[in-house]
Amino acid sequence: MTVTFTSAGSATTSKKMEHASITVHEPPKPGGLQQPGTKLSEIKFQFNPKELTLAKNAKWQRQTQPNAAKSGVPEFKGAEPAKLQLEIFLDSTDTMGDATIKLVEELFNLTVPTKDSRTNGKGSPPWVIFKWGTTTGFPSFVSSVSAKYTLFTPGGMPVRAVCTVSLEEVSGEPGGQNPTSGAKEARGAHVLTAGDSLQSLAYRAYGNPELWRHIAEANGIDDPMRLRLGSTLLVPALEEIDG
Numbered sequence: 001m002t003v004t005f006t007s008a009g010s011a012t013t014s015k016k017m018e019h020a021s022i023t024v025h026e027p028p029k030p031g032g033l034q035q036p037g038t039k040l041s042e043i044k045f046q047f048n049p050k051e052l053t054l055a056k057n058a059k060w061q062r063q064t065q066p067n068a069a070k071s072g073v074p075e076f077k078g079a080e081p082a083k084l085q086l087e088i089f090l091d092s093t094d095t096m097g098d099a100t101i102k103l104v105e106e107l108f109n110l111t112v113p114t115k116d117s118r119t120n121g122k123g124s125p126p127w128v129i130f131k132w133g134t135t136t137g138f139p140s141f142v143s144s145v146s147a148k149y150t151l152f153t154p155g156g157m158p159v160r161a162v163c164t165v166s167l168e169e170v171s172g173e174p175g176g177q178n179p180t181s182g183a184k185e186a187r188g189a190h191v192l193t194a195g196d197s198l199q200s201l202a203y204r205a206y207g208n209p210e211l212w213r214h215i216a217e218a219n220g221i222d223d224p225m226r227l228r229l230g231s232t233l234l235v236p237a238l239e240e241i242d243g
Contacts, residue, residue: 001056002056018048018132021042021044021131021132022042022130023039023129024039024041024126025038025040025126026116027126036127036139040126041106046089047091049086049088052086053085054082054194055084056079056194057080058078058195058200059080060075060077061075062075076203076209078204079195079203081170082195084130084140085164085167086165087164087165088107088162090161091159091160092159100161101157101158104163107147110128113125125141127139127141128140137167137191138169139169140170141167144165145164147161147163150162190232192227192229192230192231193229196227197227199212201235205238206241214236215236218234
């Protein structure tokens with residue numbers, strides 16, 4: 001499922017304009033809760049995006065019935081990570097300086113592993129969170145960045161560009177056991193987006209959608225059909241459920 005949000009355009013308002021931004025964090029330490037690590041930087045948008053495209057795909061499987069003209073009822077097999085795509089307009093014609101080039105380089109650097117993650121083992125990309133006013137996106141990583149330069153100085157330096165940035169939701173990894181207290185840690189934290197359900201989270205975490213009740217109990221959810229988008233749910237470790 002894909003949803004495109006369009007800004008209000010030229011509508012006037014008395015409220016202060018909120019500028020969108022992307023906060024950049026270190027990836028979490030291995031074995032810890034799947035929350036963003038230390039904040040590294042914040043990329044503030046010079047101009048707010050005109051559109052935001054949010055996509056969420058689910059996996060379904062139909063079982064073919066013997067000697068039947070129709071296939072069986074679709075069976076849920078999990079959900080793909082949510083994806084957010086947006087455009088960032090950059091312009092430095094007021095100074096005719098290198099601000100546009102530097103911002104493009106900063107965006108491109110989001111596609112490579114952080115320095116600390118490379119020194120501690122396998123390289124991991126920085127975690128980023130898109131924010132715009134009251135809208136806070138899900139923890140994600142930058143899967144792709146493209147830049148189209150549209151204006152140059154007489155010397156050939158780009159001073160205007162349109163960047164297309166694709167963000168993909170980060171899937172949590174097992175948290176493991178706390179070696180000091182012996183308590184089981186949560187498997188991860190998941191920010192609810194369109195298309196999510198407790199069944200899809202259970203399938204992603206445990207490979208069994210029927211274990212959704214453990215997630216509901218851990219978060220005090222009485223009605224699994226009434227989930228608030230943008231809220232964060234803790235997903236218990238599989239070892240804790242087995243216990």
